[in-house]
Amino acid sequence: MEEKNKIDAIDQFLIEQQTLTAVERFSEMHEKGKIPQQEKYYKALLPGAPPGPGQQYAFQVDLDSCSGCKACITGCHNRNGLDEGEMWRNVGLIHGEKKFAPVLPLKATEVLLGDFVSDVEEAKQYHPPTECSSDPRSKKNPAPSKFYFQQHITTACHHCLDPACLTGCPVKAYEKDPQTGIVRHLDDQCIGCKYCIYKCSYGVPQYSEARGIVRKCDMCTERLREGEAPACVQSCPNQAIRITVVDTAQVAMNPGKDFQIPFSPDPHYTQPTTIYKTSHPIPDTVLPADHGVILPQPPEHSLVFMLILTQASAGIYFISSLLGLGAEKFIRVQSLMGILFGALGLGIATFHLGRPLYAYRSFLGFRTSWLSREAVFLGIFMNLAFVTALFAWGDSFQSWIPLGLKPLFMAASQYGVQEMWATAILGWVGVFSSGMIYFDTPRAGWNSLATPVKFFLTAGILGVSELIFMRFWLLDPRGETLKLVLLALILIKASIEAWAFLPLANPKDSPLKRSAILMMGELKTATILRWIAMMGGTLCLWMSSFHYGQWKLAGMGFLLLIAGECLERHLFFRAVVPPRMPGFIVHHEE
């Protein structure tokens, strides 16, 4: 072939490659039908009538039919047009030993046992568990023993009667439909605070970094409305998932009655509606497939700084209010220090939000959400702090104040201490709300009283140590006595934190033990640094002598204590072991 023809052939093929098959020749354009072609397969998987009063829709999973193919995950993903890697459904796995052979289908008992075993119960025990030799070279009884067990569990949002995501949301981005009971997420309302992820025991809401919001399963509300099956129901080759109608009163009376999945979270917390059915009881020896894996949670840097700085600020106002009576300079300096920490903390907090522009909505959930309350109280706290500072420094910019306002201003400046107190109290309420955010979750290690107590102690420790440091400028020798207070606070907090390691001595597995294992294992460096910083900081402050003007030593102590508290909070977020459905695939590197 000619040289030129060869090159022409290449070009020709490259062009052809870029044209699609004449799809008109094959396309299914003629299929105009409005009725979904899949309908004949899923029709039987939908309830006959929509839920009436006192009822709601629920997923029903036939565990016997779930063979672990996970098509439900991709079916949901593709039919709903989800983002890359976004999963609204997940499939877990439990496994273990069971005592008896599978129950045979009716026909099988006839075929097999007609002659020599008449009783079905006896048939079940036809195979006693076999003793096994663990040595494969032994010819004695080398076969693997029988009747091992594994079960896949498909799971999505359980559309709970009392959805924790909904009550926790600070901007009311969740709704529970009064007719269908479906828990929906309003994507455009969401500000991306991710609190619902902490609140849900089942790991349902999925955060999207790109979008800055969470999204979740809505049971394909729009499909159901028109009699179409949800994507997962349509996509299960074995028809293991269906939609059913449940009586809410029954679920409420006995949550978890139809949700008997070992290692699944406590159903009393949110009252999930999903029904799991199985004909063979799950043996009690099972473990989740990811049982041996303990992984840290992702770090939450902005939340760590936000919490520590706002708590430092609240502590500064409180200690200053206690000690600052009448001292004008004292109030002036300390109100600025408080603002510095508080404003920085709240500023950093916005980095935590996926859509910080809409942060102003966060008061909406005040009635039910501690996150809302935190935002409101810390907001007021900071505003009061500004006012306090403004009045305290009023005479420095007297000439700027409009003449008419001057008398008011002068009057307000008289009440510096009271303003300081008001600020301090609001700060305290804010810190309490911060603590309650975590207290009010299903996460062991967070949902104990220790959480708000630790938060208050952080405020106290940083407030006191700030004053010990600042006494070099305030020329206030009372700082010396504060050292003892600091030592006391540190000792209390250290004991609470040390308490978290006690479960290590307990042979029984628990989320708290897992947290301790994490702190001693993968998070060891942070743990060690945390204790060094706390002890080092205390030591520096203790040693810093007022007489010799050792403010540098004191400053180092103060910074070390801040760093130490940040590390404590870092571990607080990373070492927590959230409840979840058992046996999901675990990704070590994430």
Place this chain on the structure above:
Amino acid sequence: MKNKLISLFRQREGRLTRDLVQQPAKYGLGKLPVRLHPDKTTTVVCGFCSVGCGLKIHIQGDLAVNLTPSPKYPVNLGQACPKGWEALTPLKAKDRATTPLLRAPDGSFKSISWDIALKEFSARFKRIQNTYGSDSVAFLSTGQICTEEMALLGALAKFGMGMIHGDGNTRQCMATSVVAYKESFGFDAPPYTYKDLEESDVLIFVGANPCIAHPILWERVYKNRHHPLIVVVDPRTTETAMQASRHYALRPKSDLVLFYGIAHLLIKHGWIDKKYIEAHTAEFEAFEKHVEQFSPDRVSKDSGLSKAELEEFARIIHGGKSVSFWWTMGVNQGHEAVRTAQALINLALMTGNMGRPGTGANSITGQTNAMGSRLFSNTTSLLGVHDFLNPLHRDRIAKILKINPQTIPSQNSWAYNEILEGIDQGKIKGLWVIATNPGHSWIDRSSFPDLMKKLEFLVVQDMYSNTDTAQLADLVLPAAAWGEKEGTVINSERRLGLYKRVSKAPGKALADFYIFKLIADYWGCGEMFEDWKSPEAVFEILKKISENTPCDISGIADYKMIDESGGIQWPYPYGQPRYGTGAIAENERRLFSDGRFYTSDGKARFIFENPRPIYEPLDQEYPYILLSGRGTTAQWHTQTRTAKSPILKKMYPKEIYAEIHPQDADKEGIRSGQWMEITSRRASIKARAWVTPTVGIGQIFLPMHYPETNLLTYPSYDPYSKQPSYKFSAVNVRSG
């Protein structure tokens, strides 16, 4: 204004909400997000496994935006496994090969034009052939490209370029079934149709885990309304074993003995179909005599199953009215695999479970077009299962192709392992690898890179330039993938299905068909393939080749007919009545309903042999059996494609994991989730321990999708099929 103000605080609609809002789409798709509504759809057969599901591709303009499994396709009835659902995603991967790449002297790859690439290809291979002989260049092909492409490749390489040796990766999965069927039935003819899964009352799965490996076949089992008794023969308590009525956890590779023992019991109890044996089979008496030695005592000792279980197994087969036997890699990848497959065929024959609905000795295939490769790849057999050694066959093919019969080799090709040995011995100096990744998948692959270094020229043709094998290449040719090209593929039940171009290939990637055509031009044998204008033109040639053979497809008019029928099963000779559009029921046909087989006397053969010892027995140093196999439904083979889908990646562990029994883990001090070390005589690897009682005591299971697995495997082959025995290697383990 008021609404706007309210929406500042309570925003129920907006950009983020709109993204997911659904409206009814056309084409019977039901509701879909509006932004994904197609303006046309067309069904394409999936390009992963041999189940061959129909995927309805949603097209906007000239962009494939989404897919849903086709509700009308007779294979999958509106369902797909995760790989099928994600079939479009690997096409969009950023690391697609987009231009030909040539290895520069400094070892790096340089982008070059097709013209230079093809000149290089021809010049380098020709130089090798001139120096070492024309058989010093070989090719390794695949079960992943279209039948027409395989035929063109085989014809080009052997008739045009003068190669003798070429094999496919189907050697790794299906060679055993090919030989077993050929010897027993007289032709490589899996006899079943998927409907049989719905019609059996006893289903026996051997070395098969369809719940994971072929989930859509399990869908068909699930549709069985006869309350079937399901038996699983597998060392592991697999997902399928969990769904079974009975699981016989035999000791690995005791399968041949077990099935001879079951035959022994069936004969002893008189549970055989004498009429069928008499009328339709040969060599039964010898078989009867052969299995006499396989007493329950011996079989129980070897297999680890109790005598009661053996009795029960035989009774189950006897009790079924329509018993079907299904096997896949647990049988095919063994040291005596062909005889094991034939032991199953024997059980079906002796009980008359053949040719009726719900019966058969049925091999489940692996790759999307392994079956096409078995018929038309021109590797093991001459095009259309003809014989290279038979001059009449060579003449027939030469006449149809209008070529000189002398250009057709009169000798058989080496098998895969022999080609690699040939490289080692310096007999093969040039290698062309198409759409396969032996650098990852070949048994005992640790020496593979060194082996490739012995070549003077290695060409890898693939859709990715970074596969384990492409990284070793001198020249990489960028190929278009499934969804970017046209042609037919054949699934496990012999159904021809259609590939269509529904997505544009990236950069300068070209369909394998075009690449082969261009190579023919540059090699100087373009005229030979003048009639091979397009895949559909090649299909016409294949029809002619198939005429009057068992796999006759001459009755298929064209691609459109395949498309409209929902695929067509071979044989489909000229004059066969046409199916109505979408009539699923009549579009399922099985073989041998008349009891006539493809042997010269029309009778099936009982073929048997004494069991052989395992090649690498356990000893003190390596006391554990290493098993390998498919891990999850979201992983495909060497993961070059499935690892490109973020959603699939979330569905399996990123790092290699090893299944180990709790007793063994205790003994070795291995903890679940921690690293463990697995050592064989060939290599040592680390894997995350997954402590689970579903794997047998003394056994370790590794998924084959991770590159580490085949560093450990012992290179042994079935003597007849030359298929690697991936299912038994001796290893040791310790906490690592």
